[in-house]
Amino acid sequence: MNRRNFIKNGTMGTGALLFSGGVWSGLANTGNDRVYRIGIIGFGDRGSGLFNVLKDFKAKFRVIAICDPLDLRIDNARKMADTDKVKIYRDHRKLLENKAVDAVIIATPLNTHYEIAKNSLEAGKHVLLEKAMTFTVDQALSLSKIAENHSKQTLQIGHQYRYSPLYYKVRKMIQDGYLGKVTQIDARWDRNWNWRRPVPDPRLERKINWRMYREYSGGLPAELLSHQMDFIHWAFDCLPTTVYGTGGIDNYNDGRETYDNVQVNVRYEKEGMIGNFGATCSNQHDGYSFRIKGSRGMVSLLVDDGIFYPEPETRKELEEVDGVSGATKITWNDDKKGIPLVDSPLKDGSYYAFEDFYAAISENTLPDSNVYTGGSTAICVALANTSIYGGNPQQWKTAYNLASDHKDKATVDSPSRKQKAREEEK
Structure with a gap:
C-alpha cells in the first residue's frame, strides 16, 4: 500500500482502529425465532x-x-x-x-x-x-x-x-495493509502450573488427566497453540509449507507423556512468513501473547485486548492524518506509543x-x-x-x-x- 492510499484508507485516528466492545451485538438478525x-x-x-x-x-x-x-x-x-x-x-x-x-x-x-x-x-x-x-x-x-x-x-x-470482534478487527487491519509486509509471528501461551486436575480415585487418572497422555491428547499444541495457528491461517488465508517442532518433559517428571515445554516453527513460504508458536508450563510471565510483526507496524494481542504499534514512519503518517484531516486525535499508549484497539470489555469468545x-x-x-x-x-x-x-x-x-x-x-x-x-x- 502506497503512502497516499495508506493515509486515505487509514483515516484511522481512533475511529478506524479502536473497537468498542459494547457496540456490536453480534450477528445480523436471522429472522428466526426457533429455539x-x-x-x-x-x-x-x-x-x-x-x-x-x-x-x-x-x-x-x-x-x-x-x-x-x-x-x-x-x-x-x-x-x-x-x-x-x-x-x-x-x-x-x-x-x-x-x-x-x-x-x-x-x-x-x-x-x-x-x-x-x-x-x-x-x-x-x-x-x-x-x-x-x-x-x-x-x-x-x-x-x-x-x-x-x-x-x-x-x-x-x-x-x-474467529468470532471475537477484536480478532475480526485485526484481520481487517492485516488485509487493509496497516501492518505492511508481515514476516514474523511470535505466539506464546505460558503458565506456571502442572496442568493437572485433581483425581478422587487413582483408577481415573488417565480419564481425568487425559491431556497428559499421548494416547488421548495432542498436548500443548492442540489444547493451546492451535488457537493462534488457526487465526494466522484465517487472517492471511494461508497454509503452512513446513512444520518443525521440538520439546520435552523438562520440569514435571510425574508420569506424564505429553511435553510440558514445546516450540513449533512454521514456515509459510508463499507469504514469506515465519510463525513461532511456543508454550511452557514452567513460567507464567508472558501468559497469552500474540505478536504479528509487519514492515509498517505490529499488533500485540491478548485474548480480549490489543495494541497497534506503528513503525516510526507509519506513526508520522498517522499523526499527519490527524493534523490535516481533523480526524479524531489518536489515543496513544503512553509507555510505548501504541494505539489501543479496544475501549470497552468484550464478551467471552464462546459467546x-x-x-x-x-x-x-x-x-x-x-x-x-x-x-x-x-x-x-x-x-x-x-x-x-x-x-x-x-x-x-x-x-x-x-x-x-x-x-x-x-x-x-x-x-x-x-x-x-x-x-x-x-x-x-x-
Whole structure:
C-alpha cells in the first residue's frame, strides 16, 4: 500500500482502529425465532463451562441432554441442571438416539472427537465440536468428506477467536495493509502450573488427566497453540509449507507423556512468513501473547485486548492524518506509543461463537470456523506433534488443502455476514 492510499484508507485516528466492545451485538438478525435443543457430550471443565454460557441464549438454545461416562461429572451435571428438563446419559450413542435433540456440543478428549462427530452427523444432528477438530491427519480428511455428505447440518469447530470482534478487527487491519509486509509471528501461551486436575480415585487418572497422555491428547499444541495457528491461517488465508517442532518433559517428571515445554516453527513460504508458536508450563510471565510483526507496524494481542504499534514512519503518517484531516486525535499508549484497539470489555469468545452457530444452523451456511478451516488447523497440529516427538520437519501436502475447492464456503475470500454487520454499524 502506497503512502497516499495508506493515509486515505487509514483515516484511522481512533475511529478506524479502536473497537468498542459494547457496540456490536453480534450477528445480523436471522429472522428466526426457533429455539434449538442441545445435547452436551462431555461435561468436564469445558462442557460445563459452555453450559453456563448457554444461559445467555435462552431464546436460541435450550440444553435438554447431558452425557458423560464418569460418575463425578454426572453428579455435577445433576447439580447444575434441572433434571426434570435435562436427560442424563452415560453413552453418547444413546443421547444421539434422542429425536428431540437438534444439535450437540462435543467437549470430550481429543482422541474421541472423530468418532463422536461422525456418529452425530450420521444421526442427523448439528455439531459444535471443540478444538482441535481431530486427533490425526487421516481423521481430518475423513471428517471433511463425511460433513460434505451431510451438507444440511452445521459442523462448527471450537476456535472461538474467529468470532471475537477484536480478532475480526485485526484481520481487517492485516488485509487493509496497516501492518505492511508481515514476516514474523511470535505466539506464546505460558503458565506456571502442572496442568493437572485433581483425581478422587487413582483408577481415573488417565480419564481425568487425559491431556497428559499421548494416547488421548495432542498436548500443548492442540489444547493451546492451535488457537493462534488457526487465526494466522484465517487472517492471511494461508497454509503452512513446513512444520518443525521440538520439546520435552523438562520440569514435571510425574508420569506424564505429553511435553510440558514445546516450540513449533512454521514456515509459510508463499507469504514469506515465519510463525513461532511456543508454550511452557514452567513460567507464567508472558501468559497469552500474540505478536504479528509487519514492515509498517505490529499488533500485540491478548485474548480480549490489543495494541497497534506503528513503525516510526507509519506513526508520522498517522499523526499527519490527524493534523490535516481533523480526524479524531489518536489515543496513544503512553509507555510505548501504541494505539489501543479496544475501549470497552468484550464478551467471552464462546459467546460470539454461539451466535454464529445459531445463524449457521438457521441459514444453512458454513460457520466461520468450519470443517475445512478446522481440519487444516488440526492437520497442522498433528504435523507439529509428529515433528516434536519424531524430530523431523514435516512437509505440507496438497492433499491437506481441504478448503481449496470450497473457498466461497469457507469464508476465506470475502467478508462474512458478521464482518458486514460490523461495518454497517460503524
